[in-house]
Amino acid sequence: MRLNMVFAVICGAAALVGGFEAVFQVYHLTVIDATARGLKHPRFWGFFAMNGNHSGGLLMYLIGRKRYPVMNMSESSAKEMERRKKSAGAGLAFLAAGVIGIICATLL
Secondary structure, three states: OHHHHHHHHHHHHHHHHHHHHHHHHHHHHHHHHHHHHOOOOHHHHHHHHHOOHHHHHHHHHHHHHHHOOOOOOOHHHHHHHHHHHHHHHHHHHHHHHHHHHHHHHHHO
16 A cells, blocks of 8 residues: 555646646747747747647647747757757647556555
């Protein structure tokens, strides 16, 4: 019983860190994309995309950005976007592994 609780806490911490990492990377990806597209207030769009229930802000950003083509994305920004995409994927993997671990700990 005690070992299951420790395992659940460890998995919860992994899920929490993974969730924060994914949200942090989505913010930065949105800011880079909004800057490259020439949108006003890219930090606002980044904050808006990382908030909302069920990712509503991100969906609104993705739908609204269609009118603005990419104008000036430098090579370094493109590389940073790729790096941040991989980091967001790692964050989602930690989140999924943590949630699966919590479920397994509660079932055992």
